[in-house]
Amino acid sequence: MIKLRLKRFGKKREVSYRIVATNSTSRRDGLPLEELGFYNPRTNETRLDVPAIVRRLQQGAQPTETVRSILRKAQIFEQLKA
Structure with missing residues (x-):
């Protein structure tokens, strides 16, 4: 199963994240798809x-709760329904 999740990067105490599509069995910071x-x-x-996020969601990728809230704020799910 493909998941949309956050991949951590940056310095200590100055963290930021990349939103990635990855296999659900791979590590958090492993090689993303x-x-x-x-x-x-x-x-x-x-x-x-x-466009890439909508394509992945249409293919059946499941976002984590945190990624789902980020996508909800960006109104991605409304674009998916249209």
Whole structure:
């Protein structure tokens, strides 16, 4: 099963995340299938590759709860229904 999850990177105490599509059995920071975006919780900056995320969701990828909330704020699910 493919999951959309956060991949941690950055320095200690200055963490940021990449939103990636990865196999559900792989490690958190393992090799992703595809990088789909970026999220920085310190500045609340988010950059998303919307067409790629919509494509992955249509293929059946399951987002984690945190990624789901980020996508909900960006209104990705409304684009998926349209």
